[in-house]
Amino acid sequence: MKYRSVFDIIGPVMIGPSSSHTAGAARIGRVARSLFGREPKWANISLYGSFAQTYKGHGTDVAIVGGLLDFDTDDKRIIKAIEIAEERGMKIRFIEEDAVTDHPNTARIIIGDHNGELELVGISIGGGKIEIIELNGFELKLSGNHPAILVVHNDRFGAIASVANTLAKYEINIGHMEVSRKEVGKMALMTIEVDQNIDDTLIEELEQLPNILKVTKIVD
């Protein structure tokens, strides 16, 4: 079931005018920001389908940028997000794509600074609910509704077990987990949704484990 909570239906509280094109767009931007871990210096935002056709009218552009600035769906600063981002020195480019995607409301966001970059694809499925379907080339399915840990690791035996063991040691329960890889034996991505926010000491400990390359988190 795609929708699990009554507050997916009666909610979110948000700045208008569109739950999918404004609130959902803001959430996609905010997940990108959360995964990047800091404010990006630049952003290339590609819009597909209905997003590409109607983003100006729905404020999809300001909403995604608002998300990149870590604004929530009901933050009134969303309306002026592009101006605020420019004041802070963020370079933003929007690209209207003609390609047909599986979902009509799709955005590909590439953000970065001098220390690195991040690419993700998010879809807005209705009522403000979103899914992240691609991250740095890995396929995944992430709602952004729960705290989550994303672990880039070598595709070797024992990598998943060592992460799960560490979570168990900290008494952290896994609500949903999936593993995705581009090629056998190369790099892989674990997506782990958990019930509570994770502290940085645990993230650092996970990064010390063998075959673990990078760990990022999404806070609730």
Add this chain to the structure above:
Amino acid sequence: MFRNVAELVELANSQNKKISEIMIEQEVTVTGRSKEEVIGFMDRNLKVMEEAVERGLKGVTSVTGLTGGDAVLLQKYIEKGNFLSGETILDAVSRAVATNEVNAAMGTICATPTAGSAGVVPGTLFAVKKKLHPTREQMISFLFTAGAFGFVVANNASISGAAGGCQAEVGSAAGMAAAAIVEMAGGTPEQCAEAMAITLKNMLGLVCDPVAGLVEVPCVKRNAMGAANAMVAADMALAGIKSRIPCDEVIDAMYRIGQSMPTALKETAQGGLAATPTGRALQAKIFGMPLTEK
């Protein structure tokens, strides 16, 4: 966890509970939050709805100037007392319009189930409030009942205009509102389902064709009629009228109609009212350039 309306009604009947109670219990189970937290969270959403309606009734104008002020016009008309339909229904329409006018003005609203359809549920709630004098708790229950039906539609069909047309947005919202009105008025869980079915049947096929891609024309007036539709269907269900097609099958029909609806009529601003000469002219005026037909 209920997966469809039949299971929802069965759960309510077997435990001798209201739909709203079943929804609250499921939310507690799924999220691990306490009942008080869940109710408190809904109370917060209710406050947002109240503030949005109040703001809209004072009169707002959208950034483009396409919408705004109609809620005020209708309230003044009601005050004169010469209306032809009914006071509660017109009040519901006016309050639904108020919410959507605030939404179009990039104000703060609560999506129910979406922002474009955010007027129907609060519009009807605050109008029937004057008639039924509910407690705060009953008003919160109204939102849980609406949420329960919306939950089924979202999981079995769609609540997105881009995926299913306006029938999935205002259609769903109107069905949700009708069911919630019935529960507040003392109807049975079956009657809630009948009201939902009757409402949604009459919104089937409704396309999403916003002028210039904005959630303004015809969205605000579709919320008005969604509210009116919900009020009449609730009265019909309370009168004992049943839908020949069961609610779950109506929801399924809505999904299939949405699947076969052309992309031009699903929130792309390419067809329907958006593609009329006036729709195109407004689009060109708002964006300050002649827009190509894609």
